[in-house]
Amino acid sequence: MSFKKGVLYPCNPATTRGEPTKISSSKDKVVYTNGRSVIIRDLKDPGASVAYSGHVHNTTVARIAPSGYYCASADASGTVRIWDTVGEDQTLKGEYKVITGRVKDLEWDGESKRIIAVGDGRDKFGHAFMMDTGSSTGDIIGHSKTINAVSIRHQRPFRAATAADDATIVFHQGVPFKYDKTIKTHTKFVQDVRFSPSGDHFASVGSDHKIFVYDGKTGETLGEFTDSPHAGSIMACSWSPDSTSLVTSAADCIVKLWDVETKKAQTTWTLGSGVNHQQVGNTWTAGDSIISLSMSGDLNVFDKRVGDKPARVLYGPQKSITAALKTPSSASTFIVGTADGRVLSFADDYEYIGGDAHASLVAGLGVSPAGTVHSVGFDDRLREIDGDSFTPATFSTGAQPKAVAVGGDSTVFVAEVDKIEAVRSNQKISELALKYSPSAIAAAGNVVAVGGEDQKVRLYSWDGKSLTESATLDGAKGTVSALAFSPDGALLASGDSSGKIVLYDVAERKTVTTRWSFHSGRVNSLAWTADGQHCASGSLDTHVYVWSVAKPMKNIAIKNAGPGGVNAVFWVKDGELASAGADGCVRLWSVTFHA
Structure with a gap:
């Protein structure tokens, strides 16, 4: 590689x-x-x-x-x-x-x-x-x-x-x-x-x-x-x-x-x-x-x-990029959220997402299977982006959001200080009080994974009305700071504040590998390739790594990929990885996977 x-x-x-x-x-x-x-x-x-x-x-x-x-x-x-x-x-x-x-x-x-x-x-x-x-x-x-x-x-x-x-x-x-x-x-x-x-x-x-x-x-x-x-x-x-x-x-x-x-x-x-x-x-x-x-x-x-x-x-970000993702639509290549609450889309050049933006830091971005983008900010708002503008609809969260994920039925799950709120069409469907502080969230189909400050990952089943805890996964060495399911939902990657990444088999509820541990700082973002064979990670240590599922000891190390730390990684297309972070710049990397 x-x-x-x-x-x-x-x-x-x-x-x-x-x-x-x-x-x-x-x-x-x-x-x-x-x-x-x-x-x-x-x-x-x-x-x-x-x-x-x-x-x-x-x-x-x-x-x-x-x-x-x-x-x-x-x-x-x-x-x-x-x-x-x-x-x-x-x-x-x-x-x-x-x-x-x-x-x-x-x-x-x-x-x-x-x-x-x-x-x-x-x-x-x-x-x-x-x-x-x-x-x-x-x-x-x-x-x-x-x-x-x-x-x-x-x-x-x-x-x-x-x-x-x-x-x-x-x-x-x-x-x-x-x-x-x-x-x-x-x-x-x-x-x-x-x-x-x-x-x-x-x-x-x-x-x-x-x-x-x-x-x-x-x-x-x-x-x-x-x-x-x-x-x-x-x-x-x-x-x-x-x-x-x-x-x-x-x-x-x-x-x-x-x-x-x-x-x-x-x-x-x-x-x-x-x-x-x-x-x-x-x-x-x-x-x-x-x-x-x-x-x-x-x-x-x-x-x-x-x-x-x-x-x-x-146009362009003026502050740190705190969240970013690839949009499934052809209208724009990717969307970024920044520390001052702005959300911008990029196609041939940057454009602001129209409408009322967030008033402060964009904490997370998520995309539904239908292609609708959702954003949460430190202004305690869940917003919906339709095309190139925010929709008038907005949802006030019960507490400051930490992360957001969108399930298979387009339900939006917002991780807050001590609970998870499930929202659909800007209406709260359910709320789950937690005995721990959640720090990361991901969803695939009807499975929701929540990472906590207690160094554990918990899996929940979603039946359309409520969340039910189904398993607890151990192995993290610090606060769980990033979670990402593989495209088919079979694997779950979990990154923590110590720089360690653990790969889990979702169906078997067991650890696949703990060898993805070359980062020296908090893992801020994880992104899977479309085939589910490789996972990229971005960290506070300024480095980006691309890991292989088939060969856990093989990786691509992109050193010093983002001055000040990498806050987001995402795949623009096959073989093209993007990283963004504290310096407000988005960098593209051409990645080659050898057979």
């Missing part, structure tokens, strides 16, 4: 309310961060995306060098890592501790040799250094508060501009970079500053709703954009590839396109209302696509010729 790495479907950027989020681009790729990961997302092919997860702390900003060979990414601890973007190895070129706090922005020079990183530090707010040695290339001084943004002129003579919470912009000459002057055009926080690709100008935007443009060589203020101003804090600005236009994104949920020469607004895009539609970051790609980031994490792609709405919107 062997495996090959397949495509990656990425998460969307992480955002923070009231703060700008730095996103950037390289050719037709958008670069952003989420959690400990750096995502390089291809606009043309969602499956050609790359995730880098070498940081120990949460990442804050990433930019690809003008050469395209390296990416510099920074995190909340003040560390900058420079790594190779060519090839799959993502070789680390250098790692430097640049400031004592959070890095909020960084920028490459035009020669891809020098980097300036800025942010929130105790002794200094910025650092200029060589990418290959880390040696200093000047002093970033002149600010009294956190620096929010930095930009470097890509032509010689080099210049750098930094923007900060002290409402000032500091203009530096270089190299080595040294203080030249302080520009006091803004009256509140300056959120972004950007040099034009030509180097002739740079622009700044801030919380005072103002936009200014300056001379790129001298730092002289050339004017303010006063035509139809924004009504909220302007979070980001980006230049067109030909340096004639500027795009701004603001907290008033509006994106504006400006002509720099006339300082007039050419196009205005309004993206709804409310916090989720606040625009907190943007970038203008070399392929002439304008991308603005919503607070919700949605990436809005605009065509500058169309001034009505985004040409398309790139």
